[in-house]
Amino acid sequence: MVKTGCNATLHDKEATEDLVTRLSRQRRLSESESAREVRAHDLIAADGGPGILGHEKDIFLEVGTGTDTHILERSLNHPDQLHIGIEQTRKKFEMMLRKAERLACKENLKLLHADASIAVNECFLAESLAGVCLLFPDPWPKDRHARRRLLQTSFLSQIASKLRPAAPLEIRTDDVEYARQAHQCLLEIDSLENMINGQSWLESPIDPHSHIETIFEHRFRTEGKPIYYFYLKKKEDVSLA
DSSP states (O other): OOOOOOTTHHHHHHHHHHHHHHHHOOOOHHHHHHTBBBHHHHHHTTTTTTTGGGSSSSEEEOOOOTTTTTHHHHHHHHHHHEEEEOOHHHHHHHHHHHHHHHHTTOOTTEEEESSSSHHHHHHHTTTTTTTTEESSSSOOOOGGGGOOOSOSSSHHHHHHBBBBOOOOEEEEEHHHHHHHHHHHOOOOOTEEEETTTTTTTTTSSTTTTTTOHHHHHHHHHTTTTOOEEEEEEEETTOOOO
16 A cells, blocks of 8 residues: 655655555456556546546546445446546555456446545546545544544545535545534535535435445444434535635
8 A cells, every 4th residue: 555645746656556556466457447547647637627538427526435336336327427436545446446347337437546635636626526425434533643534624625626516525424523523624614515404414314215325334234333424515606716
């Protein structure tokens, strides 16, 4: 796994990517599996907007895919959208490429090996995303790891700036302290509007029929653990600065 500091760039990371790939692979990726990978420099060159990678489709982003099939299933359910999943850990990233092949995912799915805290800002234009989800990000509960938490005002503000007006943001976590922190951070972002009036979060999906359950989520639910769901959207009257 490549670790990048706060001041690193995606270009620095890609310089070591081939070496990391050789060290971490269980077997070499097939040509069709590799074809689902999108590189940061390709996204940057395409300005991260409509028409990216030859797709004239709305872009849906999942931050931190892990090895879950959520974005794979969503891409199959929504062929009208281009789905991009970001994963920092190379081993998990390659597992996702293989899973996508086994599930016969289409060309509307691309996976990016990158640090999301850098990639979101560098790879996507303002108001270019039709939707974003962050599903069970690591809460990093120890104080000395606090800077690694994704659900902070600085990163969530980046996400908000990339969303189109009225585009949704979904967050799920099983950690109540992380949920409270996320709620306080979200209150500080004026461009986001809560879709569940009068509540900080829900403890069940807002739309069970369209909801795609993750592996973690299924396990937590069967164990009787509460899950906290956030549903927000970009305000429609927010203009670019």
